[in-house]
Every structure is written in C-alpha cells, then in structure tokens.
Amino acid sequence: MKKPFIVVALVAGLVIAGLLYWNSRQEDAPSTLILHGNVDIRQVSLAFDGNGRVAQLLAEEGDAVKAGAVLAVLDTRTLALQAAQAQAQIAVQEKNLLRLRNGSRPEEIAQARSRLAAANADTYLANQELLRLQGIASKTAGRGVSVQDLDRAKSSLQVAKARGDEQQKALRLAELGPRAEDIAGAEAQLQVSQAELALLQHQIDLGSLLAPADGVVRSRLLEPGDMATAQRPVFALALTQPKWVRVYVSETDLGRIKPGMGARVTTDSHPEQPIIGKVGYIASVAEFTPKAVQTEELRTNLVYEVRVLVDDGRDVLRLGQPATVELDGGVAP
Template structure:
C-alpha cells in the first residue's frame, strides 16, 4: 500500500514538473515572438506666426483651447495699413475719372469753344494780312513808311496765321476725341492701382492669425502689445491627426522590425488595455546614446529610431507620455 502511494506521489511530481517545463517553454516562445520597446508619445505640431511684422493688438485664444480651422487666434494693429489703403482708394477714384473722361470723348461745349477760338484766330489772321497788304502798297507806291514798319506788319501776319493753324488743329483734335493709346495707358494705370489695392487687402487679411486646421493650443508664446514677426511664433498648435510612439531598437533586434508590422501600445494610465498600431518609420541611421532612452542597456548601444503609429480614437495619448510597445513578429 505504501509503495503504491509513493508511486502516485512520484507520478504527480513528474506531472507537475512537466507542466512547469511546458509553461516555461511557452513563455520563452511568447517572449521570443514579441519585441518589447519603451518610448514616448509624439504628436504633430504647428508653430503659428504672423506673415507681417507689427504690434499684436488682440490675443483671442488660451492654452488648452480647442480651435477649428479658420478660427481667428490673434490680430495685429492695422491702423497704418488701413490709412495707406484709404489713400490708394482715392488714387483709384481719380484714375477712374480720367478713364471715364477719355471714354466719353470731347464734350460738345469743348468743341464749340474750339470752333470759337478758330474763328477768332481766323479773324485776327485776316486782319493782320490786310494791314500788311496796305502797308506794302504804301511802301511800294510812295515810300510813306519805313522798312521796319513793313517788316513788323509781315511778322505779325505770320504770327496770326500760326495761331490760326494751332486753333484749326485743336478743333480737329476735339472732334476726333482721345487717342486709343491714351485710353489704353489710362486703363493700364487704373489696373495697376487695382492690383495694388488687392495686395493691400491681402496684407490686411494676413494681420489676422488663423488656425490652419482643427487642434488644441499647446503654447501661447506672445501677448498683446508684443512685436510680432515671421520668425517669432505666437502659438503652438497640436493637430488631431495621427499619433505615434517614438522608440529605439537595438542594432541586434533591428532585423525583427519592418514597416507595416503590427504592434500594441500600452500606457500606465490604462494598464492592460492595448492600443493597436503599426510600424511606420525605421531610421536608416544608427544613433549612439540618444537623448531619451528608457533602459540602461540602450544607453551604451547603437540604436535605431522607430515610430509606431497608432489610431487614438479615444484621445487618451498625450505628448511626451511614456508608453510600452510590443511588436508582434
């Protein structure tokens, strides 16, 4: 009886040992099929700055605000630009009047005035010609006047005839109206002013800083009264698109990782809950002693940066949050 009992105990011990061995082997196989990495969450960010340099008039968003695409976040002082635009509008109005005048042609009143000037010039020329003729007759018949007087009468007649010719040309010009070249030049000048007006309107629109996409304000870097410029960001905006975990793979494990490989991401605030992802980027250059590493072994090894992109539908991942990545072979 005792021998039988010992045999049963021995068999039970063997079975327990076999179960322990199989469990250990299974765990080792499972560990070999997964590559465990430590990393941090990254998100896409945009640094928002004004295109123009001027003083900030209003700041309309705070850190943590959710903003929508096209929402105005800040404004610059536009008073100087608005005064310049008003002056340009006045120049456009003046040039428009000039173009309208050229298109309308010569007014009837101006033609009648030109005709009156011509009649006056003709009368003066005829009178001067008569005076010269009489003085010429006197000079040749009885020599009653000097040569100087005769010459003066002749020059006066020529001057009056020249004035009449000018009046005739002015009347013809008034009847013909403006030249097409003058009209085209005036219209080109008007178009140039209008183009300049559009440029000023565009510059005014750039005095408002708008969100390029939906997102969350992460940093408010300037305040109202500060001088803005293209090189000084005003806000940092986090975009709600793809998020990823930046991790580092040892050189000896690099062959186990490839683009498109499935992975699971875990965070401390949700223990046991996996977030699905996949490997989307593998660096082609090894780094030595990266700035952020999670284990002592990696600090003295050549490592490669890997980005595991995730679909964070519940929006639980935050920038810089530590995460554990399990890459399935």
C-alpha cells in the same frame, strides 16, 4: 547491404531531431513583441509674417483650435489708412483712363471749330486792313500812310495767321482724340496702383495669425502690446494628428518587425482600452553607435528607433506619455 541502411537511418534520425529542435525553438519564441516608449506628436511655432504690435490674442494655453481659426491679430490701422488712400488714387486714375478712352466730347470739338472760325475772321480782318493801307499808300505815293502803320498791319496779319494755324491743329487733335501711348501709360499706372493696393491688403491679411491645422495651444509666448516679428513666435501649437509612439528595438529583435505591421498601444491611464496602430518607420541607423571595432556582444546592444503610428480618434494620448506597444506576430517575414 546493412551499411547503406544504417547510414540512411542515421541521416533520417538527424533530420527528425533537427526538426523537433526547430519546432521546440519556435514554440519557445514569443509570438508577441512588447515594446515600451513615449507618445510623440508634431509641434508648430506660430509667428506673424511681418512686424507689428499685437492687438489681440484670441486663444489661451490648453485651447483646442481648428485649422484656419484666428489666434492673434496685429494692429493694422496704419495699413488700413494707406489702403484707403490707394483706393482713392485708383478711383482718380480710373476716371482719367475712362476720359482718355472716350476721347473728345462733341462739345469740345464744336468749341475748337468755333475758335478756328474766330481766328480765321481775325485773319480776314487783318488782311483787309493791310490791303486798305497799301491802297492808300499807292494812291498818295506813300504820303497818306506812314511806314509804321504798314508794318503794324503786316505784323497783325502774321499774328492772326499764326493763331489760325494753332486753332486748326487744336481742332485736328480734338477730332483724333488721345494718343494710344497716353492710354497705355494711364493703364500701366492704374495697374501699378492696383498692385500697391493688393500688397497693402495682403499685409493687412497677414496681420491675422491663423492655425495651420487642428491642434492644442501649448504655450502663449506674447501678450497684447508686445512687438511681434517673424523671429518671435506667438504660440506653440501641438498638432492632434498625426500621433505616434516612439520605441526602441534591440538589434536581436529588429528582424521581427516590418513597416505596416499591426500594433496595439495601451497606457497606464487606459490599460483596458488599446489603441490600434501600425509600424510606420524603422530607423536604418542605430540610435547609438558603438566603437569602430565591435565584438559580438556589443553588436547585440544596438537599438533602433521605431515609430508606431496610431489613430487616436478619442484624443486620449498626450505628448511624452509612456505607452506600451504590442506587435502581433512579431516574426521576421
């Protein structure tokens, strides 16, 4: 009966000893993970979308700029003259299209009718002259009128009839007005000219280099008079947001952090004014890859990049500045 009791007592003793050892390890393990790194921010190389000569630079190195601020301007005088020419051409085409849509004026129709009436009168006179000559010829057995006079009278009548037909068709066209195809063609030509003007205006707008976001000018790479291209940056802009501290965590501490974990960031310049942040990125691949065949010791030397995002409302952090990161409760979840 004593043997089972002894076994139970031994098992209980081992369990208690294990718990005491685990608690002592937990007490010895630091609750705060301290890491060291450098401040990092995004940078933008600003260049014009097209080619041209730099006319003005409106920012200096170190200037704080707001999103949408004009930083540089190209010489766009040639484009402006082309735009003015296109605008004048559009005005002419608009008037022409309006004329086609309105059709013939009443005065033009009245003028066409008058011309038709005159042509009909000429036809009547030519016909009367021919009848008169034919009557004389019939009474005199052809001796009172020459053959040439009769032929000339017949030709005059034919010419008068042709002119009358021409004036009749002209009156018809005036009454119908322009063809639908002519109006559509004028509209299409106007649209082409408007698109050309819009393109010129867009190119003029691209002559102003705008800041894409709030930031600080780090470098001024061109000067007024330089030729700018899409491949030649004019400014290097450091964005004020977002900012983060890039730190590296050893493989043994990797399990103690997780995304979203709260952090405090301090610098040598403001050691008593921590900046609140949080873990935003944990690399899934080691920064430096050891040999293919690893020993237990080599695996513990691996480091992983971690980015701690910070809300630097006072704008005290600078690019590359050393910083200390404290992660509270740096324990694996």
